[in-house]
Amino acid sequence: MTTTTTTEVIASSSGSWRAVRAFFRNPAAVLATAFLVFVTIVALTAPLIYPEDPLSMVARPFLWPGQNPKFLLGSDSLGRDVAAGLVWGSRISLVIGIAAMALGVTIGIVVGATAGYFGGRIDDALVRLVEIFQTTPSFLMLVVLVAIAEPRVESITVGIALVTWPTIARLVRAEFRSLREKDFVTAARGLGYGHLRIIFIEILPNALPPIIVTSSVIVASAILMESALSFMGLGDPNRISWGSMIGASRETLRTAWYLTAIPGIAIVLTVLALNMIGDALNDALNPRLSGER
Amino acid sequence: MSKAPLLDVSGLTIAFPGGTPVADFGFRVAAGETVAVVGESGSGKSLTALAIMRLLPRTARIATGTVRFQGRDLFALPEPEMRKVRGREIAMIFQEPMTSLNPVLTVGKQIAEVLRLHEGLSAESARKRAIELLDLVRVADPHRRVDDFPHRLSGGMRQRVMIAMAVACTPKLLIADEPTTALDVTIQAQVLDLLESLRRDLGMALMLITHDLGIVGQWADRVVVMYAGRGAEEAEAAALLGDPLHPYTRGLLAASPRLDASLHYTAGTLREIPGSISSAIGEPGCPFVPRCPLAQPSCRTAPPPLMPVRPGRLLACPPVAATLEPIDAAAVGR
Structure with a gap:
């Protein structure tokens, strides 16, 4: 033990560093992360790139991409700048994707941890609740929820969170059910730890890897759901989003296909990047694949 | 008697x-x-x-x-x-030192947690006390070991850490x-x-x-x-x-x-x-x-x-x- 070198000490300092290194050794993960960083920067700087309202009519309708250097990606049927729409639309997609994921994961962890840790009747009741949500077609429920509430960013976020939390809850419940039987949990009880302390300090960190992996996929599906809602005209009418751009252009699909293709490509690339990150995280955090722990 | x-x-x-x-x-x-x-x-x-x-x-x-x-x-x-x-x-130590420590927390954090719960110590003084306890249970080089994860320690060392946690509150x-x-x-x-x-x-x-x-x-x-x-x-x-x-x-x-x-x-x-x-x-x-x-x-x-x-x-x-x-x-x- 005394011959341990400094490099070994640094390497040992944390298991999470090893996971980070494993993650960035994966070229697909690096590419996907770079793309998402790019999208995030674009979303954050949208007011600087296109200070004008992206919903305002600024050009002749149906400008094809490259036709007018002022409007790089052309204009739509109402003469709105497609590039501005794309940039501003990324804000809605990311905000809704991340906020819905955060809310859904929080609800899922609370419900799943409670059910899995305590078991018994609490578990039975919560599993029934999860099953009610899971047996209802989730997109249909989302449409109903958003239709009942006013279609705004907040209501759409809450709606998406409400249809995604059961996935996380089931996952967390399964993890907690196996982890609560571990010796270190018994040891923690033997030290006089209360339930909250055991759930959040002892068990939850052990259950995090699959939750993190699933979260990245949930961001992707939340973006898809928001796009689908906007496509159907159930999005926030005062905000432009990729889905609403596709929805608004579907009638001119044959004459001006670029109007649906451009936001479509943006959605595909973002969702693909998030799924690739999910896969890479799965490989990096999986203890069986990474040997240690 | x-x-x-x-x-x-x-x-x-x-x-x-x-x-x-x-x-x-x-x-x-x-x-x-x-x-x-x-x-x-x-x-x-x-x-x-x-x-x-x-x-x-x-x-x-x-x-x-x-x-x-x-x-x-x-x-x-x-x-x-x-x-x-x-x-x-009453404290208890278990048979299996390999599995009785939480794998994702450093041993220092695990010892400190007991002290924070029962003695109400601050994070900083709990850490100091954790190092003292590691020293008390004769873990060599406690200043460095305190930041180690359990998988870096041998069975005997882990059992010592378990003992340190058990006797932390005397x-x-x-x-x-x-x-x-x-x-x-x-x-x-x-x-x-x-x-x-x-x-x-x-x-x-x-x-x-x-x-x-x-x-x-x-x-x-x-x-x-x-x-x-x-x-x-x-x-x-x-x-x-x-x-x-x-x-x-x-x-x-x-x-x-x-x-x-x-x-x-x-x-x-x-x-x-x-x-x-x-x-x-x-x-x-x-x-x-x-x-x-x-x-x-x-x-x-x-x-x-x-x-x-x-x-x-x-x-x-x-x-x-x-x-x-x-x-x-x-x-x-x-």
Whole structure:
């Protein structure tokens, strides 16, 4: 033990560093992360790139991409700048994707941890609740929820969170059910730890890897759901989003296909990047694949 | 044994849907004393320890019995009060050091967490204290080890960390459930030495659960022999090892290999107790009857109670007790 070198000490300092290194050794993960960083920067700087309202009519309708250097990606049927729409639309997609994921994961962890840790009747009741949500077609429920509430960013976020939390809850419940039987949990009880302390300090960190992996996929599906809602005209009418751009252009699909293709490509690339990150995280955090722990 | 005991377990019966692995079991631990609870696997030693801590699995039920700790009835305490007892007044270390530490937290954080909960220390002073405790349990280079994850430590080191967590709040009683079973023989002695010196320095009582009679002779003051969930014999360690009375204890001692007995195991046969502990299931009388060389018809009617046979000595075997000189009941003092 005394011959341990400094490099070994640094390497040992944390298991999470090893996971980070494993993650960035994966070229697909690096590419996907770079793309998402790019999208995030674009979303954050949208007011600087296109200070004008992206919903305002600024050009002749149906400008094809490259036709007018002022409007790089052309204009739509109402003469709105497609590039501005794309940039501003990324804000809605990311905000809704991340906020819905955060809310859904929080609800899922609370419900799943409670059910899995305590078991018994609490578990039975919560599993029934999860099953009610899971047996209802989730997109249909989302449409109903958003239709009942006013279609705004907040209501759409809450709606998406409400249809995604059961996935996380089931996952967390399964993890907690196996982890609560571990010796270190018994040891923690033997030290006089209360339930909250055991759930959040002892068990939850052990259950995090699959939750993190699933979260990245949930961001992707939340973006898809928001796009689908906007496509159907159930999005926030005062905000432009990729889905609403596709929805608004579907009638001119044959004459001006670029109007649906451009936001479509943006959605595909973002969702693909998030799924690739999910896969890479799965490989990096999986203890069986990474040997240690 | 004249002062009031620190821990007084009496009439403890633990019931599972499939049977009663611990039945009418009792013993006492005085302050500062080391009591070894000895028995083979399945004799209910660990369940007894878990029952004292009120950490039995959900399916188990305490059918009868009381556990008094410093005069307080632990089974009557509300759960929040019991949580204050666990870790602060009674601490427990487990058999498996490899799995009893949380794999995703550094050992320093795990020790600090106990201190923050029970002593209300700040993160910074808890960390300082954690380093001191690692030093106390003789972990080399505690300043660096404090930030290590458990998988970086050997089994012996992990058990030391477990001990550090257990003694962090200087409990009155430390229950060590086979603390060295999973360790190398060379490490065993070190860990037991450590427990012994901590017991002396911190003034703790130690309840040492083991199936290793070698440990008993060297480290225990008193021994309780358990068989199939019942007390078989209780005595001072030296008296028990020198003159075992219960047929089961005799069998256990005869079955222990001795260094001086023969040069090689092939040179002499290792004695064994015929049969297995599972034969005790459903036995209406003494649970040891199916394996006992001295069994008599009267043994099969009812389980024999622990009776004083000599000063400081209890025995649950009427046939053997009958062969001993009768004692003056007043001199026994129990």
